Amino acid sequence: MYSDKVLDHFKNPRNMGEMKDADACGEYGNPICGDLMFIYIKVDRRNGKDIINDISFQTFGCAAAIATSSMITELAKGKTLEEAKTITRDDIANSLGGLPPQKLHCSNLAADALHDAIEKYYSKKEPQ
Secondary structure, three states, X not given: OOOHHHHHHHHOOOOEOOOOOOOEEEEEEOOOOOXXXXXXXXXXXXXXXXXXXXXXXXXXXXXXXXXXXXXXXXXXXXXXXXXXXXXXXXXHHHHOOOOOHHHHHHHHHHHHHHHHHHHHHHHHOOOO
């Protein structure tokens, strides 16, 4: 049912936990399945670009929800905010070796939570 990579990210999640000093926290959930994701980002400015220097997550949900949250942190860390905004549910699912059709919505939730964190970061940022 699940790929070895999905099971690995579920059993050994990367970057899991609340980030107390995050620059922004994105939140996304699905009321039908009950999954809820929080993606925390810490942003540094380097060479005129905003870079995700640190990222973590808290997810309340199934194995696929935890695995997709873990994977998106790996995909986004070290990327510019503009690059991270282009990460799609397909990028997440493909990086995990695929997801069962009934669990593809979890990759949507992870991408949406990251995009929400980026938008919140931009909305809090002071004009320069």
